[in-house]
Amino acid sequence: MKITGAQALIKSLEIEKVKYVFGYPGGAILPVYDALNYSKIKHILTRSEQAAAHAASGYARVSGNVGVCMATSGPGATNLVTGIATAYMDSIPIIAITGQVSTSVIGKDVFQEVDITGATAPFTKHNYLIKDANDIPRIVKEAFYIASTGRPGPVLIDLPKDVAETKINFKYPENISLRGYKPNIIGHSLQISRAAELINKSRCPVICAGGGINSAGAEEELMQLAEKTCIPVVTTLMGIGAFPANHPLHMGMIGMHGIPAANKTVTEADLVIAAGSRFADRTVGKVEGFAPKAKIIHIDIDPAEIGKNIQAHIPIVGDVKQILGEIVKKVEHKVPSAWNEYASSLKKLKEEENLGSHSDERLNPIEIIRQLSNKTKGKAIITTEVGCHQMWTAQYYEFIKPRTFISSGGLGTMGYGLPAAIGAQMAKKDEMIINICGDGSFQMNLTEMATAVENNLPVKIVLFNNSGLGLVRQLQEFYCDKRYNQVYFSFVPDFIKLAESYNFKAMRIQKQSEISDAIDSLISHEGPFLLECILDINENVYPMVLNGSPINEMIGG
Amino acid sequence: MKTTLSVLVENQPGVLSRIAGLFSRRGFNIDSLAVGTTENPDISRMTIVVEGDEYVVEQVKKQLNKLVDVIKVSKIIPEDSVTRELVLIKVDADSHMRSEIIQIAEIFRASIVDVSQKSLTIELTGDKDKIAAFEELLRPFGIKELVRTGVIAVNRGANTIKIEEEV
Ligand SMILES: Cc1ncc(C[n+]2csc(CCOP(=O)(O)OP(=O)(O)O)c2C)c(N)n1
Ligand SMILES: [Mg+2]
Numbered sequence: 200m201k202i203t204g205a206q207a208l209i210k211s212l213e214i215e216k217v218k219y220v221f222g223y224p225g226g227a228i229l230p231v232y233d234a235l236n237y238s239k240i241k242h243i244l245t246r247s248e249q250a251a252a253h254a255a256s257g258y259a260r261v262s263g264n265v266g267v268c269m270a271t272s273g274p275g276a277t278n279l280v281t282g283i284a285t286a287y288m289d290s291i292p293i294i295a296i297t298g299q300v301s302t303s304v305i306g307k308d309v310f311q312e313v314d315i316t317g318a319t320a321p322f323t324k325h326n327y328l329i330k331d332a333n334d335i336p337r338i339v340k341e342a343f344y345i346a347s348t349g350r351p352g353p354v355l356i357d358l359p360k361d362v363a364e365t366k367i368n369f370k371y372p373e374n375i376s377l378r379g380y381k382p383n384i385i386g387h388s389l390q391i392s393r394a395a396e397l398i399n400k401s402r403c404p405v406i407c408a409g410g411g412i413n414s415a416g417a418e419e420e421l422m423q424l425a426e427k428t429c430i431p432v433v434t435t436l437m438g439i440g441a442f443p444a445n446h447p448l449h450m451g452m453i454g455m456h457g458i459p460a461a462n463k464t465v466t467e468a469d470l471v472i473a474a475g476s477r478f479a480d481r482t483v484g485k486v487e488g489f490a491p492k493a494k495i496i497h498i499d500i501d502p503a504e505i506g507k508n509i510q511a512h513i514p515i516v517g518d519v520k521q522i523l524g525e526i527v528k529k530v531e532h533k534v535p536s537a538w539n540e541y542a543s544s545l546k547k548l549k550e551e552e553n554l555g556s557h558s559d560e561r562l563n564p565i566e567i568i569r570q571l572s573n574k575t576k577g578k579a580i581i582t583t584e585v586g587c588h589q590m591w592t593a594q595y596y597e598f599i600k601p602r603t604f605i606s607s608g609g610l611g612t613m614g615y616g617l618p619a620a621i622g623a624q625m626a627k628k629d630e631m632i633i634n635i636c637g638d639g640s641f642q643m644n645l646t647e648m649a650t651a652v653e654n655n656l657p658v659k660i661v662l663f664n665n666s667g668l669g670l671v672r673q674l675q676e677f678y679c680d681k682r683y684n685q686v687y688f689s690f691v692p693d694f695i696k697l698a699e700s701y702n703f704k705a706m707r708i709q710k711q712s713e714i715s716d717a718i719d720s721l722i723s724h725e726g727p728f729l730l731e732c733i734l735d736i737n738e739n740v741y742p743m744v745l746n747g748s749p750i751n752e753m754i755g756g
Numbered sequence: 757m758k759t760t761l762s763v764l765v766e767n768q769p770g771v772l773s774r775i776a777g778l779f780s781r782r783g784f785n786i787d788s789l790a791v792g793t794t795e796n797p798d799i800s801r802m803t804i805v806v807e808g809d810e811y812v813v814e815q816v817k818k819q820l821n822k823l824v825d826v827i828k829v830s831k832i833i834p835e836d837s838v839t840r841e842l843v844l845i846k847v848d849a850d851s852h853m854r855s856e857i858i859q860i861a862e863i864f865r866a867s868i869v870d871v872s873q874k875s876l877t878i879e880l881t882g883d884k885d886k887i888a889a890f891e892e893l894l895r896p897f898g899i900k901e902l903v904r905t906g907v908i909a910v911n912r913g914a915n916t917i918k919i920e921e922e923v
Pocket of ligand 1: 584585586587588589611612613614636637638639640641663665667668669670671
């Protein structure tokens with residue numbers, strides 16, 4: 200029996216075990232939405248396409264499966280763009296499906312036509328414009344394979360309306376034949392042996408765990424390596440959660456707003472084992488000043504990351520899970536050394552800093568994060584927006600499980616956190632999902648509260664309201680001689696009323712003494728909840744590494 | 757430093773724009789790019805001359821390899837390869853000048869492909885140096901137009917740049 204291209208698309212998604220699609224309908228994608236009527240795939244209607252892409256990303260990051268979003272042609276497709284680029288920069292596997300005008304009128308600037316494959320080529324792992332409906336099953340299969348293997352990333356499929364309406368004989372291919380795509384999975388055994396030797400010889404080694412550990416599910420191998428060799432572990436922003444923050448060897452996040460103990464450990468190290476990290480600029484600071492005494496072992500699935508930012512002495516291309524597993528077998532047991540003592544002493548300093556300076560009259564954002572961390576035992580899934588609140592979360596929430604810190608690292612996309620929380624909650628219905636957000640970011644996608652409520656998702660929001668763009672204000676303080684421009688909001692809505700109008704339970708706090716009870720209320724409430732915390736906008740994020748400085752030169756560190 | 761890369765790609769719409777886009781987005785400089793189908797009509801071969809140091813060339817190769825439509829990237833070693841480019845040059849040539857220009861063309865084994873009252877159009881094939889020398893000699897006559905195909909290259913001997921067929 201023949202089925203339409205749109206039906207073939209939906210059937211292919213079903214074969215790929217897709218449970219949810221986040222999206223927004225429109226004219227060019229009508230056939231696909233019509234076909235969805237007859238599918239068991241659940242469609243989550245967001246309030247903008249950007250949110251659909253972010254939700255698919257949040258879903259992918261928490262579940263480990265490919266997230267799917269869809270939109271109509273033209274403005275629907277362009278609204279997806281920020282979400283696709285965000286996923287690309289953080290190597291998140293999502294499939295974006297867009298409707299397109301019919302093939303006969305492509306290139307004629309007809310209503311809602313936009314060249315979305317052209318537009319997204321630089322920030323998709325691959326994309327397709329389907330010209331022949333018979334190609335649909337193959338292309339969907341390839342798209343899932345490309346998105347989820349090797350270094351994961353977004354793949355876009357553009358489906359013209361007439362192709363979606365064309366009838367075909369459906370047959371889902373069994374195999375994939377992509378001669379231009381063969382990700383390297385197995386690490387080179389000689390390089391692995393050399394790495395193990397270097398680890399055995401080193402006296403001041405440190406492991407730098409990146410987002411690759413989270414995406415490859417390599418946390419156990421990482422733990423085995425760290426514990427067998429007593430090597431301290433720092434993480435990048437994307438690597439948060441890969442190694443439990445309550446572990447004695449855990450040093451914290453490195454980078455521009457890294458934990459001083461972590462930044463100093465890397466700077467003093469004689470060996471850095473970078474596992475699943477791309478040495479992003481925000482992570483390494485001034486390149487020449489990054490781990491200046493160290494040899495570098497660089498493990499990454501993407502050969503193009505080797506030597507791109509930091510020269511490696513021992514590069515190993517492949518799956519970080521497999522490679523760490525092999526390295527663990529080859530390294531010698533070690534007992535804690537003077538180096539471990541030094542690292543621990545740096546950590547103690549962290550515990551003493553940053554407390555006490557706040558009277559009860561002012562909320563200390565760090566204290567809020569700490570209490571949230573304690574009261575959820577570090578086990579909540581936290582999404583963030585972008586700004587000061589994001590950095591405090593990264594620094595002070597003690598994440599103990601992988602795939603629980605869901606934040607836009609590479610692109611730094613405000614508006615990511617709330618839709619990502621919705622996707623995360625769809626993936627883990629029984630876990631607590633908390634979006635820690637700033638008032639600026641929240642106002643970019645706050646309409647997604649409707650999506651949460653509509654789908655009975657009990658997402659929690661902790662809103663750090665400093666009536667402005669705190670992190671940009673901080674940049675202007677340092678780089679523009681305090682010439683503040685466009686960083687204060689002179690009108691701030693009543694977020695409590697706003698949240699209540701979306702059927703969220705809402706509460707506002709302004710004093711230190713209110714934190715504990717408020718967080719208890721947030722945690723114990725069964726439905727969606729917004730906790731607004733009134734903060735002083737002059738509250739900066741420290742430490743801060745200035746542009747062009749090495750990461751051990753920190754202001755306030 | 758200039759490096760010549762031979763790139764085998766799927767012969768599909770959009771591939772050229774992907775590759776051109778990659779170069780502009782990553783700030784790589786292309787000196788020339790020539791493209792056409794190969795002995796296998798499903799595969800096109802691009803010969804790209806890249807300007808940049810070793811680091812840049814390494815990055816270009818790796819980033820090209822990341823494109824799904826790119827099947828193989830190989831570096832062309834100048835000593836082990838033959839490189840050629842075709843150029844069409846239209847020069848000012850009234851009846852006085854014509855014979856002198858034709859003489860130069862003969863020395864270079866170039867051919868005259870079009871003649872008019874006031875111009876001559878010459879076709880020359882050769883490597884970079886030969887074409888540069890020819891252009892230099894014609895310049896005094898007045899070059900009205902110059903078009904080149906971009907370099908193509910092939911390894912010397914029995915060596916080939918092909919895809920490894922799967923067994
Ligand atoms: C979409 C987008 N636009 C602009 C920026 C630049 N930016 C980075 S942080 C920030 C301020 C964020 O304000 P808010 O969400 O209130 O967080 P705060 O720093 O105040 O905690 C801005 C504007 C960005 N990261 N993303
Ligand atoms: Mg703010």
